[in-house]
Amino acid sequence: MSRKLRWSKYNFTFDSEKHGVFIYNSLTNSLMTADPEFATHLPEIMKNPDSFDFSQWFQPLSEMLKNRVLLTQEDEDDFMITMKFRKTASRFDSSTMGLTLLVTEKCNFKCPYCFEKINDPADMSDEVIDGLIRFIETFMPLKSIFITWFGGEPLLRPDIIRKVNQRIMDLGVKVSSLIVTNGWLLNDQVIDMLDELNATAIQVTIEGPPEIHNQTRIHKSRGDSFHVIQQNLDRLMLERKWKGSLIIHYNIDDYNADHYAETIEYWKNRYPDGRVLTGKNFVDRDKRGSRDGSCSFSREREIEYYLTQYRKNGGMGLSYYPVRHGFGCIATKRNGFVIGARGQVYKCWHDVGVEDRQIGSVFTPPQKWNWSIISRYMSGVDPFDNPECRECFLLPVCEDCPHIWYRKKYMGQDVSLCARYRENLARFLEIHYERKQVEEGKC
CATH class of the missing domain: 3.20.20.70 (Aldolase class I)
Incomplete structure (x- = not known):
């Protein structure tokens, strides 16, 4: 499976009139703000994060990786499979x-x-x-x-x-x-x-x-x-x-x-x-x-x-x-x-x-x-x-x-x-x- 980074399907991005651009991710239940200049690059990042030059944006890249805003398809699938497994295991716990x-x-x-x-x-x-x-x-x-x-x-x-x-x-x-x-x-x-x-x-x-x-x-x-x-x-x-x-x-x-x-x-x-x-x-x-x-x-x-x-x-x-x-x-x-x-x-x-x-x-x-x-x-x-x-x-x-x-x-x-x-x-x-x-x- 490809190890290319992708924009998570569990992201929600919105532009607040009062506070700027936010990125919420439900996998990690995390919320981050985006610097106004960095926010202008989000459409490009959403389309293909692997091709974007993050050399000037190490801090937001680090936060996006930590929050699973950016991750591989395999990592995203594994995250959800693990969550479902834990839920199922909890249901059938006999101890x-x-x-x-x-x-x-x-x-x-x-x-x-x-x-x-x-x-x-x-x-x-x-x-x-x-x-x-x-x-x-x-x-x-x-x-x-x-x-x-x-x-x-x-x-x-x-x-x-x-x-x-x-x-x-x-x-x-x-x-x-x-x-x-x-x-x-x-x-x-x-x-x-x-x-x-x-x-x-x-x-x-x-x-x-x-x-x-x-x-x-x-x-x-x-x-x-x-x-x-x-x-x-x-x-x-x-x-x-x-x-x-x-x-x-x-x-x-x-x-x-x-x-x-x-x-x-x-x-x-x-x-x-x-x-x-x-x-x-x-x-x-x-x-x-x-x-x-x-x-x-x-x-x-x-x-x-x-x-x-x-x-x-x-x-x-x-x-x-x-x-x-x-x-x-x-x-x-x-x-x-x-x-x-x-x-x-x-x-x-x-x-x-x-x-x-x-x-x-x-x-x-x-x-x-x-x-x-x-x-x-x-x-x-x-x-x-x-x-x-x-x-x-x-x-x-x-x-x-x-x-x-x-x-x-x-x-x-x-x-x-x-x-x-x-x-x-x-x-x-x-x-x-x-x-x-x-x-x-x-x-």
Whole structure:
């Protein structure tokens, strides 16, 4: 194969009126600026870099080689083959397991957008726990298991959490965990339990200041929840000085969109030691409570939100730069499962309570599972296997949520698969550059 340098197909070049010419490369997720004089030579370089005289341009040449803006066809092909291999290897890794466990399907909140629609919610029984342990044993030996304690509201049943955790630890496997909770029951007894669970993070949903948050995060009998949650988080982060991370999750809709930045700033300032992380979903308020509501905010409105927030407050709490995603979604993992309180087995959180997307049970052997669903999630929703995606210059940083792909490919739903920055990449990169300049005190 030829060792001639070529202009990478994963480059994106644009001329900013304010800042000049930029070259972005998605293979390395890198961004470089081009000197105005050097930029005039880019059309020639794009056409045939091997024939261009770089003798006066050693510095930009060095940066272009480092960023894979220029590379050989073989190197580019190898880069993508390696990326696909690592992704596939991660999916079929048999040494680890990721479990999302619904220790209870019951909840003490009545949030209007909840995607779980479960009639007659149950707690995980001893029989189901026994079945769960036998289920895990079929995948042994394992080096480690990562558990997401989920619900319902998992902290309604800390006794079950403790029991399940101990039973799994008795298998001789290293266990670590994350708790997804509404924060109402985060009391001293629960905090005492965190080290026992090797909990590295707790995720709590906060949806704005009290008067906004309390409209959607509603306790079934006590109503407003903000101040109770805040007291509990203060106990966790300030009084007890727990060492893990607090993930503040925010469901953005038209009602609370303008409060996202102030909410993130509030909690990061309240606990200023760098342990507050953030997560968000965009929710169509008109579809709150729908099965796929957490992904239903239109891509166009999402993009407009990002641009509006930058104009208003500099885009505080938002990222405008593409992210090279890891391969961590349990829906695509060989050993990744969601286990319902009755022992139902699913591949994705969003499938909980949907009978026709249940793949099996902890009481049934793998031979009797729904391997069509498993195969679809593990092998059928990979953008590397999609002809259109393979030609996209953003493939290396694709936001390939397997649930969205599943809905598009196998359910015929009209959902956007592409990253929010694809059609607005120039503006998003320009914003990223401007924010970086501010951070470095250059403007």
